[in-house]
Amino acid sequence: MTGRLTVVGTGPGNPGQTTPQALEAIASSELFFGYAPYLDRLTLRADQVRVASDNREEIDRSRAALDAASKGAKVCVVSGGDPGVFAMAAAICEAIEAGPETWRRLDIEVLPGVTAMLAVAARAGAPLGHDFCAISLSDNLKPWELIERRLRAVSEAGLVIALYNPISKARPWQLATAFKILREFLPVTTPVIFGRAVGRPDEHFVVSPLGEADRQKADMATCIIIGSAETRIIERPGMDPLVYSPRGVSQ
Amino acid sequence: MTGRLTVVGTGPGNPGQTTPQALEAIASSELFFGYAPYLDRLTLRADQVRVASDNREEIDRSRAALDAASKGAKVCVVSGGDPGVFAMAAAICEAIEAGPETWRRLDIEVLPGVTAMLAVAARAGAPLGHDFCAISLSDNLKPWELIERRLRAVSEAGLVIALYNPISKARPWQLATAFKILREFLPVTTPVIFGRAVGRPDEHFVVSPLGEADRQKADMATCIIIGSAETRIIERPGMDPLVYSPRGVSQ
Structure with a gap:
């Protein structure tokens, strides 16, 4: 056999x-x-x-x-x-x-597949168009202190951040703490994208400024993308805005 | 129209x-x-x-x-x-x-697609199984100093690193410099995966320890995945080893 x-x-x-x-x-x-x-x-x-x-x-x-x-x-x-x-x-x-x-x-x-952050990013425009990272917010298998340290390191370094496993019944407070940490390093206007079931009939898709980002907008199946200070919003008449991170940084 | x-x-x-x-x-x-x-x-x-x-x-x-x-x-x-x-x-x-x-x-x-690092990771096992980042090594649109700063920040924070655009005729030295920086923060045994045209007839796929990682193994179409200190190699008789990053960190 x-x-x-x-x-x-x-x-x-x-x-x-x-x-x-x-x-x-x-x-x-x-x-x-x-x-x-x-x-x-x-x-x-x-x-x-x-x-x-x-x-x-x-x-x-x-x-x-x-x-x-x-x-x-x-x-x-x-x-x-x-x-x-x-x-x-x-x-x-x-x-x-x-x-x-x-x-x-x-x-x-x-066999590889399309991971959630890519679908959420495509729905928004191109927020992952520049250097980015993917971090699981679950502290079931790693200490919360390590997650905090990573959030500080990557936001300070200017990476766009995709958060997987942002919240669950057993982990209700971590996401609000993560937003609080990110507000120390990023402008309150930084776009935060909440995407769930993107491309499915029960899609949930919201863009909020970091200053108003609320853990109530997420559940365990949501992928959250937090822009860098460079991430931009293009308003469009009668349509969702485009959210994107320019390919270059001139600093 | x-x-x-x-x-x-x-x-x-x-x-x-x-x-x-x-x-x-x-x-x-x-x-x-x-x-x-x-x-x-x-x-x-x-x-x-x-x-x-x-x-x-x-x-x-x-x-x-x-x-x-x-x-x-x-x-x-x-x-x-x-x-x-x-x-x-x-x-x-x-x-x-x-x-x-x-x-x-x-x-x-x-419309989203399967990005290179996911295909290279699948070919290797599961090196992106823990927190990771994707960084373009091209300094055409951002200063090289920023790339160095990001490499330091993410390797020190314990993220697995996927490098896009690692080398080209116009950018011959950057990859060797990147390996040198990463060796300051990561063990020389850290697995480095070079993947090009994975799943195609002209596939090129190599795993090297960071201490021996050589820019000659890459060209502009190569995606490179550098493990964290936690990334492991499982040797298998008569087959390529499995390279993976455990889901948890116990530190």
């Missing part, structure tokens, strides 16, 4: 943003592991089997997927967005490193 | 990584503006017209594209990768802001 494990990202949610390569990998797999809402987006055949789990169980899910592949199954591990950005590819690698030697002999493939 | 302008990204080069949404926008456009090698990747009909230009002419290209759209054409501006990451979407916005009022009334749409 020759099992294999493919880690795919289905993109930000709009079916037109899932790559043909990911669709092909899904079509040729037998067993699907993932967070239930991501598995719900797949159109599977009767012979394809779902193994859904909660979004806090990445390592257990990874072990189960690797075990199935080592027993000969064609396994697909499903993330939304890109599987390499705060998603399943790293969890799979962690499980392999800590797991049995046989898992290192498995055929493992990671 | 109702012109429109769509900015698309065709992904990193593997046709399976171009989104259906981008392909649809290409099929429904009449006039294509872009850097010649990106236009070469498109399969166009006889009634579709190419306007190729050099890769240093983004603003002139943007103006020509906006002018054509304002005269009623269905225009497609083509980037490789994602159009919002060091690519055409920001140039289009710059041209709109500096251009005639009529350009602000145009129907403008940006």
Whole structure:
């Protein structure tokens, strides 16, 4: 038996943003592991089997997927967005490193996808057109002090910031604290973009100045992009403004 | 006449990584503006017209594209990768802001794509599995001193770093200097991934420790990912190692 494990990202949610390569990998797999809402987006055949789990169980899910592949199954591990950005590819690698030697002999493939910040940025214009960073605001797996230090370092250095996992029921206060820290380094007029389910019928998309940025505008599925001091807004009659970061800095 | 302008990204080069949404926008456009090698990747009909230009002419290209759209054409501006990451979407916005009022009334749409670092990361494992940044090493549009300051800030803060535009004939020395700066903050064993044309027949993919990272391994189409001190390598018998950044930091 020759099992294999493919880690795919289905993109930000709009079916037109899932790559043909990911669709092909899904079509040729037998067993699907993932967070239930991501598995719900797949159109599977009767012979394809779902193994859904909660979004806090990445390592257990990874072990189960690797075990199935080592027993000969064609396994697909499903993330939304890109599987390499705060998603399943790293969890799979962690499980392999800590797991049995046989898992290192498995055929493992990671297929890239459109990660949330790219879809939110495209909806806004081009806020990631200059140097930028992506930071997870979740302190489940790293100390909050480290997140604060990183927010200070990157905003002071002039990078645009994409925040993943900005808020959840278990982490209600961190986002407001992050905005407070960023206001120490950035003008209150800096554009802050809140994007959720961009390109889907339930899209939520708002641009606020940093001085008025409010954690109520985000939930756990929101990606937030905070401009740099260089990021600009172009007003347009009867349309959403364009938000963009110029390619150059003249300082 | 109702012109429109769509900015698309065709992904990193593997046709399976171009989104259906981008392909649809290409099929429904009449006039294509872009850097010649990106236009070469498109399969166009006889009634579709190419306007190729050099890769240093983004603003002139943007103006020509906006002018054509304002005269009623269905225009497609083509980037490789994602159009919002060091690519055409920001140039289009710059041209709109500096251009005639009529350009602000145009129907403008940006469609996201798989940007190079995501494809290189997927090929390697999951090096972008933790907080990361993307920095263009080109000092054509920003001072070199600013780039140095950013490299120091992000490596000291523990972010994984993706470098775009690492080297060119006109910028031969910057990459070696960048490696030298990074060696001040990161262990010499830190994995450095050089990825070019990943997923294409002419793929070039190398992993080196930072202490031996050599600018000769890169050209202008290479995306380089430099791990953090946490980034790990899993050796695998008879296969490329997996390079990944764990989701958590315990410090």
